[in-house]
Amino acid sequence: MQPHSMCALALATYVWNRPYALHVTGCKMNVEYRKKGIYKLNKYELSNFILCSDNKEFRVHIMRGGGGITCDITVRRSSKDEGSEVQMTHSQQHVAGLREVFKLYKRRIASGLHYNSMKYGSFEGDVIHPQRKRMRLYCNVKRKDGGFAPVPYELEIKQIYTQRV
Numbered sequence: 001m002q003p004h005s006m007c008a009l010a011l012a013t014y015v016w017n018r019p020y021a022l023h024v025t026g027c028k029m030n031v032e033y034r035k036k037g038i039y040k041l042n043k044y045e046l047s048n049f050i051l052c053s054d055n056k057e058f059r060v061h062i063m064r065g066g067g068g069i070t071c072d073i074t075v076r077r078s079s080k081d082e083g084s085e086v087q088m089t090h091s092q093q094h095v096a097g098l099r100e101v102f103k104l105y106k107r108r109i110a111s112g113l114h115y116n117s118m119k120y121g122s123f124e125g126d127v128i129h130p131q132r133k134r135m136r137l138y139c140n141v142k143r144k145d146g147g148f149a150p151v152p153y154e155l156e157i158k159q160i161y162t163q164r165v
Helices: 003-016
Strands: 022-035 038-051 057-064 070-077 084-090 099-104 108-115 120-127 134-142 148-164
Touching: 003 022, 003 038, 003 057, 003 070, 003 084, 003 099, 003 134, 003 148, 099 120, 108 134
Parallel strands: none
Antiparallel strands: 022 038, 022 148, 038 057, 057 070, 070 084, 084 099, 099 108, 108 120, 120 134, 134 148
8 A cells, every 4th residue: 555545544544533523734644664674664744634525525635754756635435434435546646546445444444455556455454542543554565476465554643733623
């Protein structure tokens, strides 16, 4: 799963699994993982959060800290019920046609699939923080031999700027 998508997924889990509505204005997030045994930490800034009036869709601008590729992602859930299907699509200028679909529960992500990705397969994850500010995702990443291997990622919302609605 692309790190930009991971950030949007973590934000969806935080925003849509609350007892009250939030107006998010910005967010800073860390994505931690190991690549070939070496610890990696990427920082991301999320901004321009726009929540649609039906509370079933939002758009967010995501930029890797210190520069890098930016992406606008649209996140849409099929209903407000727990276990509803969520679809994330990337802006055209980033990765045209890339799409992720998963089921969103209060404490976990299930049945995650990538469409039109040459690198990533299925994914799932768990919330590991009582306020939903930290998650662990397991993403199947393509190996050189063509098979897939699960890679764990830790996502943490370091700062979130909100207003209670």
